[in-house]
Amino acid sequence: MPDPTDKVVLHARDVRFDWSTVPAHWLPGEPVASHAMNTLHLVLPEGERWFVRVFKQALPHIRDEELRADVLGFIGQEAMHAEAHQGAADHLAAQGLDPAPFVAQIEWLFRSLLGDRDLTGPAEHQWLLERLSVIAAIEHFTAVLGHWVLTAPLESAGADPTMLDLLRWHGAEEVEHRSVAFDLYMHLDGRQGRRLRAMVIVGPLLMWMLVRCTRWLLAHDPQRPERPRWRDYRRLARRGLLPGPRELLPAFWRYLPRSYHPRDEGSTELAVAYLASSPAAKAAG
Amino acid sequence: MVFSGAGSGDWSAPPDLYGRPRADRAMLGVARVVSGVLRLSRRGVRRQPVVRPVDRDLRLVVRAVTAEADGVVSLRLADPAGAALPPWRPGGHLDVVLPSGRCRQYSLCGDPADRLGYRIAVRLVPNGGGGSVEIHSSVGVGDVLTVRGPRTAFPFVGRGPYLFVAGGIGITPILPMVHAAERAGADWRLVYTGRTRASMPFLDELPGDERVSIVEGMPTAAELLATAPEGASVYLCGPPPMVAAVRGEWGGALHFERFSAAPVVNGKPFEMQVGVGGPVVPVAADETALTALLRVRPDAAYSCRQGFCGTCEVKVAAGAVDGRGRALSEEDSMLVCVSRAVGDRLVLDV
Numbered sequence: 001m002p003d004p005t006d007k008v009v010l011h012a013r014d015v016r017f018d019w020s021t022v023p024a025h026w027l028p029g030e031p032v033a034s035h036a037m038n039t040l041h042l043v044l045p046e047g048e049r050w051f052v053r054v055f056k057q058a059l060p061h062i063r064d065e066e067l068r069a070d071v072l073g074f075i076g077q078e079a080m081h082a083e084a085h086q087g088a089a090d091h092l093a094a095q096g097l098d099p100a101p102f103v104a105q106i107e108w109l110f111r112s113l114l115g116d117r118d119l120t121g122p123a124e125h126q127w128l129l130e131r132l133s134v135i136a137a138i139e140h141f142t143a144v145l146g147h148w149v150l151t152a153p154l155e156s157a158g159a160d161p162t163m164l165d166l167l168r169w170h171g172a173e174e175v176e177h178r179s180v181a182f183d184l185y186m187h188l189d190g191r192q193g194r195r196l197r198a199m200v201i202v203g204p205l206l207m208w209m210l211v212r213c214t215r216w217l218l219a220h221d222p223q224r225p226e227r228p229r230w231r232d233y234r235r236l237a238r239r240g241l242l243p244g245p246r247e248l249l250p251a252f253w254r255y256l257p258r259s260y261h262p263r264d265e266g267s268t269e270l271a272v273a274y275l276a277s278s279p280a281a282k283a284a285g
Numbered sequence: 286m287v288f289s290g291a292g293s294g295d296w297s298a299p300p301d302l303y304g305r306p307r308a309d310r311a312m313l314g315v316a317r318v319v320s321g322v323l324r325l326s327r328r329g330v331r332r333q334p335v336v337r338p339v340d341r342d343l344r345l346v347v348r349a350v351t352a353e354a355d356g357v358v359s360l361r362l363a364d365p366a367g368a369a370l371p372p373w374r375p376g377g378h379l380d381v382v383l384p385s386g387r388c389r390q391y392s393l394c395g396d397p398a399d400r401l402g403y404r405i406a407v408r409l410v411p412n413g414g415g416g417s418v419e420i421h422s423s424v425g426v427g428d429v430l431t432v433r434g435p436r437t438a439f440p441f442v443g444r445g446p447y448l449f450v451a452g453g454i455g456i457t458p459i460l461p462m463v464h465a466a467e468r469a470g471a472d473w474r475l476v477y478t479g480r481t482r483a484s485m486p487f488l489d490e491l492p493g494d495e496r497v498s499i500v501e502g503m504p505t506a507a508e509l510l511a512t513a514p515e516g517a518s519v520y521l522c523g524p525p526p527m528v529a530a531v532r533g534e535w536g537g538a539l540h541f542e543r544f545s546a547a548p549v550v551n552g553k554p555f556e557m558q559v560g561v562g563g564p565v566v567p568v569a570a571d572e573t574a575l576t577a578l579l580r581v582r583p584d585a586a587y588s589c590r591q592g593f594c595g596t597c598e599v600k601v602a603a604g605a606v607d608g609r610g611r612a613l614s615e616e617d618s619m620l621v622c623v624s625r626a627v628g629d630r631l632v633l634d635v
Contacts, residue, residue, distance in 0.1 A: 007436075007437065008436075008437050008438065008440050009436050009437060009438035011438075011543060011588075011589065012588050012589040012593070012594045014589070014591065014593040014594075052596065055586075056586040056596075059584045059586055060584040061336060062336075063336050063337070063338035063339060064338070064339035064341070065339075065341065065433070066339070066341050066433070066436070067339070072586070072587060072588050072596075073588060075586060075588050075594075075596050076588025076589045076594040076596055077588075079588065079594045079595055079596055080593075080594055083595075101302060101304075102302065104299055104300075105299050105302060105309065105312055108298070108299045108312070109312070109315065113315065113316055113319050114319065117323065122327075122330045123326075123327050123330075126326045126327055126329040126330055126333075127323060127326055129326070129329060130322060130323070130326035130329070187336060187339075188336055189329075189333075189334060190334060191329070191332075191334065194326075194329060197322065197325065201318060201322065205315070205318070212302075212311070216302060216303075219303075268440070268442075269440075269442040269443070272440045272442045272540075273442050273443055273518075273538065276518060276538040276539055276540045277537065277538040277539075282532070282539055
């Protein structure tokens with residue numbers, strides 16, 4: 001049984017990043033890996049703002065003051081993640097890789113397709129619960145990826161320090177708040193069928209979306225990198241520069257049993273230690 | 286671009302990602318999947334579980350009140366029936382609801398292995414928010430207090446080496462960390478400062494060797510950090526000027542407790558109407574608009590309480606706003622956690 005005290009009070013950090021010196025291929029000589037992680041700047045700002053909107057709708061239903069405090073802390077952290085990645089996306093545009101066409105699709109996905117859909121009454125409430133189960137499934141992967149980025153050998157591959165700090169600060173906060181979305185879903189609904197349905201859809205869709213975004217970024221990169229191949233991915237995963245199938249597939253299965261709880265994913269200790277030395281988090285008020 | 290369609294009806298997807306003159310086929314596929322999920326979600330109405338309220342309040346009895354130093358008392362809190370209390374870690378705190386209804390956070394400064402009692406320590410601050418005065422003057426042995434927690438806002442991690450820096454009552458979260466570091470056999474140092482030795486609690490609970498530096502007065506940041514072992518993580522708790530000084534000086538790993546909200550200074554009272562035709566709440570000079578809003582809208586969203594995260598942004602229907610905090614996403618809105626009225630009245634559009 002994991003230690004129930006392995007949980008911290010969540011608060012947003014007022015981080016700032018100076019993008020002026022960060023190259024588009026911030027992992028030197030590795031356009032595929034750089035863009036595979038640049039996808040986050042295109043997908044996350046809209047995605048995390050959507051989390052915030054959905055969680056705000058959930059607030060009035062919460063009957064647990066500790067969970068409410070966790071949810072409020074989560075919302076602030078997610079809002080700051082969205083802003084930070086937005087800065088990185090704007091910087092990509094300034095370097096001649098305008099993400100607008102891709103972002104337009106992401107906006108449509110999160111604002112229209114996964115938006116409120118003009119529902120009322122019980123259908124509206126069920127759609128809220130459904131989206132909470134989707135967010136819990138996504139947050140499982142963000143915790144897995146957060147733990148991955150805290151431990152991946154990106155420094156020794158020469159990663160730009162500002163970009164690495166963005167990814168690790170974000171990853172550490174994902175690990176810090178990894179239980180909130182799941183706890184919220186379990187508090188307001190908790191049905192296993194809905195949880196499984198969310199993961200069966202989210203897992204493949206999320207991976208497909210990130211691959212599609214990586215391809216699109218590489219195709220529109222003004223530096224004209226070579227066309228990506230799957231063997232590039234296998235090489236990068238072997239070197240630990242991208243999360244490999246051995247991390248991602250077991251993560252999918254781990255979410256399915258009834259005994260799943262996010263506290264078993266990642267390490268609060270590692271996250272707290274990183275946040276104590278992250279340049280951006282240390283400078284934040 | 287309008288992507289209309291309520292419920293699970295027809296969906297027009299966005300344009301093709303690579304500029305072909307048609308709707309994006311992949312996104313049409315995604316729309317079909319999501320519409321299917323939306324239809325399925327409606328079946329969830331059947332056998333909808335009820336949300337069970339969770340009561341985490343502990344009612345604890347004050348077993349002892351002990352004078353620890355000039356102006357500092359400690360309270361020992363225990364379960365009235367002697368049951369074991371929820372576990373905690375160094376850096377944990379309690380939310381204590383005082384008899385007046387004030388709620389204050391106090392670091393746990395006892396031994397985490399002692400499951401039968403919590404110890405907190407409180408310095409008397411005569412011109413503070415009144416919580417410490419209340420504890421010093423009207424809480425006694427046998428009183429029952431409502432307590433929430435323990436929770437951890439100042440987590441203690443790693444294997445050392447450590448430099449602990451405590452200023453005054455800031456020793457409370459640090460003390461259990463020092464003992465944990467000692468038990469783990471870690472390399473550690475402590476610098477503990479205070480106005481005078483007589484005002485510094487728990488001096489007799491610290492190891493009496495050269496790893497502990499007791500300093501009267503306010504040393505510079507460089508002096509505070511001088512004994513740090515090579516590669517140390519600094520754990521810091523003290524008054525804001527001390528925290529600011531050490532943050533400016535120390536380049537290594539730094540752990541400190543963040544204050545979630547700055548006190549309101551030079552605020553003017555005003556009235557705030559919550560929604561056109563809604564209730565009017567007074568906002569006192571020393572409270573934020575958010576605090577007042579939460580009295581009538583306890584489900585209002587907020588997070589950082591410092592004006593940077595944007596969560597609490599609300600539309601303003603009438604009244605001039607003394608806007609503070611980060612740029613707003615919409616005109617005619619305000620961040621209620623830091624902004625106030627220019628005049629004596631605001632109407633929120635919520």
